[in-house]
Amino acid sequence: MNLFKAESLRRNLVLTFIWLWVASALAATLVAFWLAGRSAQVSFDRILKDDALALATQIHWDQSGAVFAADPNTADYLIFDSLSPSRFMVINQDGKKLVGNAVLTLPPNADQQKAGSPLFFDSDNDIGNLRVVAIRLEHKDSPGHVWVVVGESQAKRNHISHELAAAIFLPAIGLAVFIVPLLVAGIRYGLAPANAINDAVARRGINDLSPIPLSQVPVELKGLISHINDLLKRVQDAVAHERRFISDTAHQLRTPLAGIKLLVDDLLRTSQASPEDPPNKEVLSELSTASTRVTQLVKQLLTLARSEGGNAVQMEEIELGPIIEDLTSHWKPVFANSSKEFHINASLRSLDAFKIKTNATLVQEILANLIDNALNYGGDRVDLKATLQEHKLMLHVLDNGDKVFAEDIERMLTPFWRGKDLSHHGVGLGLPIAQKTCALLGGHLSIQIYPEVRGTQITIELPLKS
Numbered sequence: 001m002n003l004f005k006a007e008s009l010r011r012n013l014v015l016t017f018i019w020l021w022v023a024s025a026l027a028a029t030l031v032a033f034w035l036a037g038r039s040a041q042v043s044f045d046r047i048l049k050d051d052a053l054a055l056a057t058q059i060h061w062d063q064s065g066a067v068f069a070a071d072p073n074t075a076d077y078l079i080f081d082s083l084s085p086s087r088f089m090v091i092n093q094d095g096k097k098l099v100g101n102a103v104l105t106l107p108p109n110a111d112q113q114k115a116g117s118p119l120f121f122d123s124d125n126d127i128g129n130l131r132v133v134a135i136r137l138e139h140k141d142s143p144g145h146v147w148v149v150v151g152e153s154q155a156k157r158n159h160i161s162h163e164l165a166a167a168i169f170l171p172a173i174g175l176a177v178f179i180v181p182l183l184v185a186g187i188r189y190g191l192a193p194a195n196a197i198n199d200a201v202a203r204r205g206i207n208d209l210s211p212i213p214l215s216q217v218p219v220e221l222k223g224l225i226s227h228i229n230d231l232l233k234r235v236q237d238a239v240a241h242e243r244r245f246i247s248d249t250a251h252q253l254r255t256p257l258a259g260i261k262l263l264v265d266d267l268l269r270t271s272q273a274s275p276e277d278p279p280n281k282e283v284l285s286e287l288s289t290a291s292t293r294v295t296q297l298v299k300q301l302l303t304l305a306r307s308e309g310g311n312a313v314q315m316e317e318i319e320l321g322p323i324i325e326d327l328t329s330h331w332k333p334v335f336a337n338s339s340k341e342f343h344i345n346a347s348l349r350s351l352d353a354f355k356i357k358t359n360a361t362l363v364q365e366i367l368a369n370l371i372d373n374a375l376n377y378g379g380d381r382v383d384l385k386a387t388l389q390e391h392k393l394m395l396h397v398l399d400n401g402d403k404v405f406a407e408d409i410e411r412m413l414t415p416f417w418r419g420k421d422l423s424h425h426g427v428g429l430g431l432p433i434a435q436k437t438c439a440l441l442g443g444h445l446s447i448q449i450y451p452e453v454r455g456t457q458i459t460i461e462l463p464l465k466s
Contacts, residue, residue, distance in 0.1 A: 009194075013187045021179060029172045036164045044157055048133045049118045051079040051086060052150040056135060059090065059098075061142040068098040075099050084156040087127060093144040102127055104149045106134055115145065122154075129154045193218050197225070209236040257294065263287040315441075318360045320386075321352035326364060327384070331371055341381040342371075348386040348395070356393055358462055362437050366445075367395065369430040370458050374399035379455060392443075393462045400455040409447045434460070 055078055058070040068090050070078070079086040089100025097103075104123060113119045119134045132151035138144075193216060201212065211229035214222055263283055270280060328344060335342040367384070374382040378399025387394040404412065413435050435445040443462045450457070 010187055010191055013191075014184055017183045017187065018180060021183065022176075025172050025175075029168050033165055033168050036168065037161055040160050040164065041157065044131070044152075044160075045118075045120055045133065048120075048131065048150055048152060049135075051088075052118065052133050052135050052148045054078040055088060055090060055150065056137055056148050059137060059146055059148070061139040063142070065142055065144050066092055066098065066137070066139070066146040070099075072099055072101070076101065079150055081152065081156075083159075084153045086150055086152045087130065088148075088150045091147050091149070093146070098146070100149075102151070104130070104132055104134075104151050106147065106149065110134060110136075110147075123151060127151075131157065194221060197221070209233075209239065259290045260287060260294065263290065315357050315359055317355050317357045319352070320348070320354050320356065323360060323364055323367075324348060324352060327367060327371070330368075331375075335375065335382070338375065339380070340375065343381065343383045345383055345385040348384055351386055351388065351393075354388070354393075356462060356464060358441055362441060363462070366434045366437050366460055367397070369434040370397040370460075373430045373458075374401075374456075377401060391464055393464060394459055395462070396457055396459050398453075398455060398457040403449050403454070404447070404456050406449065409449075412447060413445075431458075434458075438462075 055075060058068055058075065058078070060067050060069050068075075075088065079088055087100075087102035087104060089102060089104055090098040091100075092098060105125065107119070107121050110119060113134070113136055115136045115138045117135070119136075121132055121134075123130045123132045130151035131154055132149060134147055134149045137146045137148060197212065197217065209232050211232055212225050214225060214229075217225050263286055266283055267279055267287075270277070270283075324344060331342050371382060371384070374397055378401035381400045383396075383398045385396040385398065387396065412431050414432065431445075431447075438445040438460050441462060443460055445458065445460050448457045448459065
């Protein structure tokens with residue numbers, strides 16, 4: 001299941017930024033509202049405390065206790081508020097009200113409050129929902145104490161809270177009308193270089209595999225474009241290789257096919273001139289040789305294409321004995337006809353019953369290419385040896401011909417490359433086919449030259465476990 005849907009990058013960015021802006025704007029306005037509300041509450045509490053202290057200034061002390069000096073009208077004037085009428089009372093330690101326009105209940109923990117320190121609390125009673133401050137007053141020369149209690153309706157504070165909310169939230173909502181289009185325009189502007197790259201690539205022709213210039217590419221996209229350029233380079237190399245392969249193949253096929261056509265034309269002219277005479281045996285022999293060469297070349301080309309295709313190879317557990325016998329029965333007569341020697345070393349004979357998981361046909365094809373190469377370009381003797389290591393089987397094909405140059409070793413594994421000796425009919429595909437087929441089996445092919453030994457040794461390494 002694909003968890004990631006292919007969506008517009010612009011749409012994703014716009015939605016992401018909008019959600020981020022909404023979340024941050026909401027968080028900021030909530031914090032601002034909370035801070036403003038808290039500041040307002042502190043300010044209103046301070047005003048409420050000042051009202052209580054104003055009433056406290058009217059309290060005098062005598063031998064009998066506390067006395068409220070002002071009349072009730074004066075007391076009302078001292079705490080007058082046009083927005084929310086205040087409720088107040090002044091009571092002594094016995095609960096006797098000295099003055100007041102309401103009965104306000106003190107909280108249970110009021111007696112623990114320090115004298116002169118304001119005690120704020122909320123009270124919900126018949127009068128309504130009030131915010132109340134209570135201050136206990138004492139006098140050192142007079143017994144007892146007095147409570148000055150002042151309350152005001154929460155409606156004023158709620159009204160201020162609503163005004164604060166409107167002052168904070170409404171501009172934030174109105175700001176969104178300008179912010180969202182700016183976000184969309186900014187993202188469109190920011191993605192303009194990516195769109196320009198897309199347009200530039202879209203305008204390219206099918207054969208334009210040149211790298212995309214990085215000069216105008218944003219830093220965030222340079223890594224991606226660099227990888228695309230690497231991919232274009234590999235594609236360009238692959239296309240160039242395929243073109244060279246086709247060109248070389250056409251060149252290699254042209255000569256033998258032209259020879260076959262000439263031989264066939266010669267047979268036709270001879271047959272037309274002397275219908276009763278049998279075909280020229282020499283021409284037929286040359287025609288057979290040329291057709292065999294073409295058949296071998298086509299087979300090698302198909303093998304090379306298969307090895308480069310990366311197709312899966314079916315592996316099975318096999319014994320080396322049958323492969324060795326097939327090699328012996330096939331190549332002994334060939335070497336005898338060429339007046340050369342072909343030896344299978346005892347190290348390989350000892351592994352007749354040895355089993356390895358691989359593909360017998362491909363192993364035979366690899367060895368056949370190496371032996372044929374040694375027969376054509378080596379000396380008068382070819383040895384086939386084996387070395388068994390912990391995790392791999394190593395098969396060696398050694399000839400006693402002239403040494404190859406170290407700088408030619410890499411070229412020998414390039415398709416269609418041939419050395420200076422062009423007397424043989426090879427086309428330079430044997431070693432490349434062997435190398436690529438060996439890689440299909442999970443192995444490795446290498447070419448070694450040793451100063452103390454004449455000739456060249458080619459080794460294939462096959463894994464024992466696959």
